[in-house]
Amino acid sequence: MLAIEALDDVTRVVMSTRTTRAIGYSVSAYLVRGVLVDLGFAAVGREVAAYLDHAQPRGVILTHHHEDHAGNVELAVRGGLPLAASDATLAALRAAPPLDTYRRITWGTPPRLVSAVRPFVCDALCLVPAPGHSHDHHVVWDAERETLFGGDLFLGIKVRIAHExxxxxxxxxxxxAAAALHPRRLFDAHRGLVRDPVDALLAKAEWMEETMHAIEARIHRGWSDRAITRDVLGREPLEHHVSRGKLSKINFVRAVRAGIHR
Ligand SMILES: [Zn+2]
Known part of the structure; x- marks a missing residue:
């Protein structure tokens, strides 16, 4: 299902299926200046194709390679749409290793990118590297309108679960770095329009730093990942079981530990 919301000069395209709604997920693409930021997931591919026919964007920009954002890239590129994405994103989409079962069930299986990409040169919108959520993650910055399309950069202040x-x-x-751009508006790929974006981005950064310090202190005291997770982050959520641990709080702790040894 695609739900279209007009927010001044920006059109939000909210994508979901019965399965994603059942676990509380949707993902949004945004149409701005005639350009579509992200493409949604394969399970809504037919509806996305119809939307592209109707909206006729002049190009597409991808924030990162994850299947809920770039799941229809082959469809769009094969249809002749020019595309802007980082080299790392394109490499990941061309390689496309098989997805875990839960990700396939949730989002559908994205066809691998095989068609030749016609590069899209986005004038007023630029891709800014914003790694962390994934190695290839970028945000899309509209400097003139002080508007940031954050992809999965924000997602919420206290996000205790992490994927591998x-x-x-x-x-x-x-x-x-995103807060330092002083965005007036932030459009999040899952949360929609974020109020007071600079405060929200900095609040998330501060919460993450405090949480990482708490985790590091326990690592130095010799605690196990499991004990740290329970103490600092609490019980594992539903996603942990549904995803067989691929999306879980313990991954947050493991990532902090890996960073110490890096
Ligand atoms: Zn993502």
Whole structure:
């Protein structure tokens, strides 16, 4: 299902299925200046194709390679749309290792990017590196309108779960760099329009730093990852069981430990 919301000069395209709604998820793409930021997931591919036909964007920009943001990239590129994405994002989409079962069930299986990409040169919108959530994560910055399309940079202030491959220290640096742009508006790929974006980005950075310090202190005292998780982050949420541990609080602790040894 696609739900379209107009927010001044920005159109939010909220994508969900019965499965994603059942676990409380949707993901949004945004149409701005005739450009679509992100493409949603494969399970809504037919609806996305119809939307592209209707909206006729002049190009597409991808924030990162995750299947809920770039799941329809082959469809868009094969259809002739020019695309802007980082080299790392394109490399990940061309390699496309098989997804875990829960991710396939949630978002559908994205066809791998095989078609040749016609580069999109976005004039008023630029891709700014913002790694941490994933190695290839970028935000899209509209300097003239002081508007930030954050992809999965923000997601909420106190996000205690992490997937494998997150780097919390880099994420904190990216949050501070995004706040330093002084965005007037922030559009989050899951949360929609974020109020007081500079305060929200900095509050998240501060909460993450405090949490990482608490985790590091326990690591230095020799605690196990499991004990630290329970003490600092609390019980594992539903996602932990549904994803068989791929999305879990203990991953946050493991990422902090990995960072110490890096
Ligand atoms: Zn993501």
């Amino acid at each position: 491959g997150e780097d919390p220290r880099r994420l904190v640096a990216s949050l501070r």
